[in-house]
Amino acid sequence: MEMSDLLQRLIKAPESDSFSTAREAASTIIKERGLPSRKNEEYKYTNLSKILERNFGEFGGNEESATDLSALIPDLSDNQLVFVNGILSEELSSYKLPEGITISTIEESKELVEQDVGAKSDEFLLLNTSSLNTGITINIAKSALIEKPIVLIHITDSSKNQAVAHPRVLINGAESAQATIAELFIGNGDALSFTNAVTEINCAASSNLSYIKIGNENGNQLHVGNTQVNVAEKAIFNAMTVNFGGKMVRNNLQISLNGSHSEANLDGLYVTDNKEHIDNHTVVDHKVPNCNSNELYKGIMNGSSKGIFNGKIYVRQDAQVTNAFQSNKNILLSDNATINTKPQLEIWADDVKCSHGCTTGKLDKEQLFYLRARGIGEHSAKLMLLDAYANEVIERIKDENLRTYVQEILHTKIDE
């Protein structure tokens, strides 16, 4: 099949005209470039276009769900917006928005959408824009302090047919705003599906935003997520990316520290099994002086699953007095699981404290023996150690409901 045919199928027919400029510009670039192949350095290990080409030849478009989706939706917050195949479902959503939060369609922010289209933009982001006809914007007002998290649940439903979804979310935290936003990605159905999400987050000066992405997709789901974050001065941005599966998953998390005295914390956990493939690419771009970034990604890998961690840190020439730390740790539970980890530090400034480290190993035998020597069975000893290991990341989720939810998925996943 020709690449252009594939793209034609993946790009959905537009219904609204607000984005025609962005859409056309993105389509032109992506049609010229095509989806990234293995020759593309950025997607060397995650060759999605091959799977897409092989499987989406007969793709016929999304149809209505065969099953009741409400059963899939966990109760995590008072504010839950549910998207089915990228489209907000009023029926499944439930929210009583607190003061300080407004939600609108993304059309009001079409300039921002247009700005994302460029010769160097990520191919999947361009693909998302090419299909764009709807999306939402969440605005958090100046100085608003939002206690409960806003939860976006994305269900990609392939119960009747193969499905493609291009969710698009824009989050604007105004000056001194504080809030937690979570995005949960799940699936329904046995046919192959492809979720191609784009989330943009703007953190205004002195804001404090936490963003939690939970991927709990099934073995028929392909997923690409582009999360782009801009952080202004004195703002704190916390990102947490947890992944519990999917056929092939790629998370691009890109954070620009644009204002001085800002801070970014990036935590990640991936727990994989069978033939799952999870690829986390992160970029922290220190553009200005006096900023800090801290990154910790941990993996637990079983079966013949494959993990990729690629963490880039840029410290630009102006970004003096930068602290940037990165660490990637992995436990391989099986001899067939593999992890490919690559830190990439590019530093142009000279007053910089920067470090990175990665470790890959098996469960610690001495620790396991110590627990067993006290009467704890081998299986529960393993669970105890894995739980403690993963908790270093998970315990940073401040909201108790979300944290418990993630812990429960973790327990089912590692208890297999």
Next chain:
Amino acid sequence: MLKVKNLKASIEGKEILKGINLEVKPGEVHAIMGPNGSGKSTLSAVLAGREEYSVDSGTVEFLGSDIFDLSPEERAREGLFLAFQYPIEIPGVSTTNFMRAAVNQIREHRGLPKLDAVQFLKVMKERMKIVDIDQALLKRSLNEGFSGGEKKRNEIFQMAMLEPKLSILDETDSGLDIDALKIVANGVNTLRSADNATIVITHYQRLLDFIVPDFVHVLYNGQIVKTGTKELAYELEERGYDWIKAEHANV
């Protein structure tokens, strides 16, 4: 309670235990002394079930059954306890949670109902007193950042929680200050009964003033080369091991 017959064990092809014979009866305290590297910790590890060691010959009976048929956790549940010479640090697991899992799995094995959080805490507080250990310490990650003495005290606390039948204390006295030594020894003595037994591995006669052994064995080059009463410990303290080494130069 424990019958070790002609036990030989090796690691990475190197023979460490070269025919150990040892019998421990209920109510007894045995001390094992011996130069560094003679195989004392290896013996305790083999008894506790470390899989890295290969048992090449010999038998070990624990409470009437072949110990090598049991996994490490089954041995512990049957009542074997090893206080580690070097207790392991486990980040992210608190001593409290760890002990609750251990106590309940052992109780399950013994056909007793599990302790709920309140009952467990009550037992824990009681046993904490025996070794004078602080609750704050038990809430922290297991042994992580504990001082040498705190780690040893935590081992004896665990022993108090698990109520073993046979305890092997591998150099529990090293790293303890004189007061802590008395506390730990006192803990061991409090837990002593006619039904349980203790093997104390130590380099110093001093501990044996507090925990008085019925027998003192000298382990040298993978064998028990001498057995006596507590007077033997004084003799070793005075004369060192050269005379023993000389007697067994041909071993």
